[in-house]
Amino acid sequence: GGQRQRVVIAIALAGSPDIIIADEPTSALDATVQKQVLELLRTLVDETGVSVILVTHDMGVISEITNRVLVMRKGQVVEADHTTAILDQPGHDYTKKLLAAVPRLRVPPTTMSSEDGNVDGGSGRPADIGDDDLLLVAEDVSKQFSRPDFPWGLGAAKASFGLSDVSMRLPRGTVTGIVGESGSGKTTFGRILAGLDTAPTGRITIGEHAFDVSRSGRRSGLLGRVQMIFQDPSVSLNPRMTIGETLDESIRFGARTGSSKEPADLAAMMDRLGLPRSLLGRHPHQLSGGQKQRVCIARALLARPEIIVADEPTSALDVSVQAEIVQLLKDTIAERAMTMVFISHDLAIVQAMCSSVYIFKDGRIEDFGPTEFIFSRSDNPYTRALINARPQRFIC
Structure with a gap:
């Protein structure tokens, strides 16, 4: 699944488009490959000026790569703002519900042999x-x-x-x-x-x-x-x-x-x-x-x-x-x-x-x-x- 997803991403990037619509492009990717793909998309945006519309359920992906966020529900935009504003101070109850439901990885700062x-x-x-x-x-x-x-x-x-x-x-x-x-x-x-x-x-x-x-x-x-x-x-x-x-x-x-x-x-x-x-x-x-x-x-x-x-x-x-x-x-x-x-x-x-x-x-x-x-x-x-x-x- 992850290999197929990466092939599709490569096909989209190979055409040097002006706009890329990426619909859940990392859902089948593991964390390390996902990070590499997001860094590649971010680099392409910075170097070529391509615009990316990223459709995703993953709030982690949103926090890593996007500049602005539109939150949609039942076919309507319920909130739109800069990413940091949406993640730090959501205004709509639906946005607050989504962010509250994001699972957090608990990693205590301790290691052991x-x-x-x-x-x-x-x-x-x-x-x-x-x-x-x-x-x-x-x-x-x-x-x-x-x-x-x-x-x-x-x-x-x-x-x-x-x-x-x-x-x-x-x-x-x-x-x-x-x-x-x-x-x-x-x-x-x-x-x-x-x-x-x-x-x-x-x-x-x-x-x-x-x-x-x-x-x-x-x-x-x-x-x-x-x-x-x-x-x-x-x-x-x-x-x-x-x-x-x-x-x-x-x-x-x-x-x-x-x-x-x-x-x-x-x-x-x-x-x-x-x-x-x-x-x-x-x-x-x-x-x-x-x-x-x-x-x-x-x-x-x-x-x-x-x-x-x-x-x-x-x-x-x-x-x-x-x-x-x-x-x-x-x-x-x-x-x-x-x-x-x-x-x-x-x-x-x-x-x-x-x-x-x-x-x-x-x-x-x-x-x-x-x-x-x-x-x-x-x-x-x-x-x-x-x-x-x-x-x-x-x-x-």
């Missing part, structure tokens, strides 16, 4: 967790991708690791975060957990059942035990099915897997996610990006799985809706004793959601441990670089 914490210097092996109430164990999952030496497939193919000996131990009823740069293997690992991709080596155990990841999820029986919330809702929703048909299908699929004896309540789920019931008769192209993402969250929850892999589930949502969805996910996990793997570039949301965090880099686990340790005391240079790339205004 990795020898004192729950990390092992990036060996890729998780720290010991008691076997009591473990739900999912992934062991030595590896996957390679091949790429040609030369353009257009000429020459021999080179192998590069998408994942290399990745292992995790996830307790029941917890949320575990996965953070890393674009292309670090986060989504690949999530798709393997969900039975949507295979890996030549490794094993996944859910409860007492072991699954061979070299076989497809349908053949191994893994498919259905884990549900996935995809990063791009526009691609993951069937354009020929109405929203109601999509959600009904998920309810029937969950019933077939026998994952829960409790009947799924479609209307209650729509209400809980803030989706009007009138959307049930519409098709995906008739919904906004945020509405489509909430439909994808509803689809995953209505299947009543044991585990949910959430790949950037809040990237298409504005900050006020984002806060509501994060709370909904936390409440649902607590009520159903589910386990969630939460993949995100947003470190503040990861900190708010997750009890432990794994940091991915180049297909390996670079750092891991309890959330409080990772954000306040880990001295891993890569972890600190990700944290320092966060806009300073929203670090406390």
Whole structure:
């Protein structure tokens, strides 16, 4: 996703335009790449005089690059002023609500040696967790991708690791975060957990059942035990099915897997996610990006799985809706004793959601441990670089 987003940015910049309309240009980018892209846009504005209209939900992006801000609600501009004035002294209640909902990354100014914490210097092996109430164990999952030496497939193919000996131990009823740069293997690992991709080596155990990841999820029986919330809702929703048909299908699929004896309540789920019931008769192209993402969250929850892999589930949502969805996910996990793997570039949301965090880099686990340790005391240079790339205004 992050690679695709950068390609689109490159296409827009290559034409040397007078005006660039950037609609959520950094939503799929990790913090370090996002910072680089914003610096590039700022440099282009200063050097070439190009004007940029930046459409975004991310207040951090606004604080980093913009000169002026227009706050819109229901098709109208409710407030417009210089960026510093909007961020420091918002005048409209809606602006105040948006800024109050922005998650802050809490980083105490203390550091600690990795020898004192729950990390092992990036060996890729998780720290010991008691076997009591473990739900999912992934062991030595590896996957390679091949790429040609030369353009257009000429020459021999080179192998590069998408994942290399990745292992995790996830307790029941917890949320575990996965953070890393674009292309670090986060989504690949999530798709393997969900039975949507295979890996030549490794094993996944859910409860007492072991699954061979070299076989497809349908053949191994893994498919259905884990549900996935995809990063791009526009691609993951069937354009020929109405929203109601999509959600009904998920309810029937969950019933077939026998994952829960409790009947799924479609209307209650729509209400809980803030989706009007009138959307049930519409098709995906008739919904906004945020509405489509909430439909994808509803689809995953209505299947009543044991585990949910959430790949950037809040990237298409504005900050006020984002806060509501994060709370909904936390409440649902607590009520159903589910386990969630939460993949995100947003470190503040990861900190708010997750009890432990794994940091991915180049297909390996670079750092891991309890959330409080990772954000306040880990001295891993890569972890600190990700944290320092966060806009300073929203670090406390």
